[in-house]
Amino acid sequence: MQTALSIRPLATTSPSLGSEMKICALRAGLASCREADEWVLHDPRLWLGTALHALLEKAKRKGLADIEGAWDGEIVGFVQRIGSHQFDRRFSDPTRWPAYYLTRQRALSSAAKLNSATKPSSGGVQAPPWSGTERRLTARGGRLVGRPDRFDRTTVTDIKSNLPDRATPLGIELFGRHRRQILIYAAIIAESLGFWPNKGVIAGASGETIEFGLAPAECDAEADAAIADLDAWNSALTSAARAADLASPSEASCGSCRFQLVCPAFWEWLARRTPNGAALEAPIAVSGQVSSVQLGNDGDLQSVTLAGAVSTVSGMTTASVVTRRSIHGALPASSASSGCRIVAASMRRDGRLVADWATLLVPLDRIPAIGISLAGP
Ligand code: SF4
Incomplete structure (x- = not known):
């Protein structure tokens, strides 16, 4: 077992943390735990979206003499940062990120159009003080902290890996x-810089956006609610006997949670609802005893079978998945009869599990426990 992840009291909250608190208190605790980030696989589509919008911002603001070089510079920054992450390092070749070439092409052509309207400048043009990119701002006596992806006098932009599909219940949520x-970001900007942006923008890696208006009263109400949620969260932490007491496992909260791998409450909840519970939507999570590990001829493909499965798939008692050691890590043959968790797998029509770029497979004895430490914040 690894060193335990510690959930500690929080002195501040943020728009994203406030959102986690509304879903599940344990999820918010893990989101605020730096060490827990090492157990999350990040989505390269978000990096692509960030690179795309950063490139367009530079082209618009000061023009770019070398658009391709500027794109490569944005991407290299991400590659350098992910090299030491136990899961993210599978993405060390950016050309294999999902939709890399498509996003790159969109970024270059959109930047070229903006460039033609802006004279390229070799000197460093400072952003005006009323705009910023990932600039740290505080409000509500320092208890509300935000780093909006981008903002200026009129607009707050938040970049997401995918735009929500508002034709589905999940997309609406x-x-x-x-x-x-974004409403909370606007309230933070208003309090810290003294002006109200009037437009919110959710920007996807595809370059598409969703826009909506911002009303100061509603933004302030959401900011105040985030502070109330922070107080309630700290109070819940103080009275929790164990980290799992903070959890609110459900289809809605756990289905898209990036902490499934390490969350004890999630697996306990799955075990209680298996085999009669309805299947959760993909991606699939499964835990069980390793009954076999077979290495393919190329020395990279590895077929792993789990028995006594607990899964998001209703009625699944055994699970078999083919993984790549170079991507998903090696599971030695000696792992047989030990426990293992798999998250973010998908399923073929024949019922076999498929591991893709987002799948994690980790032996149970490597997964850290989660504890509570009331020392702090
Ligand atoms: S998996 Fe579910 S219970 Fe666990 S932290 Fe995430 S949302 Fe909460």
Whole structure:
């Protein structure tokens, strides 16, 4: 077992943390735990979106003499940062990120159009003080902290890996969460810089956006609610005997949670609802005893079978998945009869599990426990 992840009292909250608190207190605790980030696989589509919008911002503001070089510079920055992350390092070749070439092409052509309207400048043009990119701002006596992806006098922009599909219940829910975050960013900007942006923008890696208006009264109400949620969260932490007491496992809260791998409450909840519970929507999570590990001829493919499965798939008692050691890590043959968790897998029509770029497979004895430490904040 790894060193335990510690959930500690919080002195501050943020738009994204406020959103997590509304879903599940344990999820918010893990989101605020730096060490827990090492157990989350990040989405390269978000990096692509951030690179795309950063490139367009530079082209618009000061023009770019070398658009391709500027794109490469944005991407290299991400690659350098992910090299030491145990899961993210599978993305060390950016050309294999999902939709890399498509996003790159969109970024270059959109930047070229903006460039033609802006004279390229070799000197460093400072952003005006009323705009910023990932600039740290505080409000409500320092208890509310935000780093909006981008803002200026009129607009607050938050970049997401995917735009929510508002034709589905989940998409409507996600849109509500993203919108609420932007409302709080606007309140932080107003309090710290003295002006109200009047437009919120959710920007996807595709370059597409969703826009909506911002009303100061609603933004302030959401900011105040985030502070109330922070107080309630700290109070819940103080009275919790164990980290799992903070959890609110459900289809809605756990289905998209990035902490499934380490969350004890999630697996306990799955075990209680298996085999009669309805299947959760993909991606699939499964835990069980390793009954076999077979290495393919190329020395990279590895077929792992789990028995006694607990899964998001209703009625699944055994699970078999083919993974790549170079991507998903090696599971030695000696792992047989030990426990293992798999998250973010998908399923083929024949019922076999498929591991893709987002899938994690980790032996149980490597997964850290989660504890509470009331020392702090
Ligand atoms: S998996 Fe579910 S219970 Fe666990 S932290 Fe995430 S939302 Fe909460």
